[in-house]
Amino acid sequence: MIKAHLKLLNTMAILVTLCLTCLPALAHEEHVFKAPWNACADAVKTQQCSYTNVNGDLLKGTCRVFNEALMCVRNQPIIAAENVTLKDVTEITVSASLDKHGGH
Known part of the structure; x- marks a missing residue:
């Protein structure tokens, strides 16, 4: 009876260990949120x-290479959706426009 319980306990320990080692790998398998990549789709x-994230917060940064593709990597504080101004959006649009055409 004790041997059966020990065998069951060992089996459960092995299963838990396998699950715990597999979950981190699955978490990084693919990003569902594509906005950082889309932000640099036509950039250099x-x-x-x-x-913007799903809450409407504005994230500002620079395009960087990640997994052989350009991705917008945030390097400035997040601007909460309720605090985003037209100036915040225009600054990025103007800079992107200048960079695209070699004017920066």
Whole structure:
């Protein structure tokens, strides 16, 4: 009876260990949120970029290479949706426009 319980306990320990080691790998398998990549779709490396998250917060940064594709990497504080101004959005649009055409 004790051997059966020990065998069951060992089996459970192995299953828990396998599950715990697999979950982190699955968490990084693929990003569902594509906005950081979309923000740099027509950009060049180091160009300023921005995107909004699902809450409408504005994230500003620069385009960087990640997994052989350009991605907007945030390097400035997040601007909460209720605090986003037209100036915040225009600064990025103007800079992106200048960088695209070699004017920066």
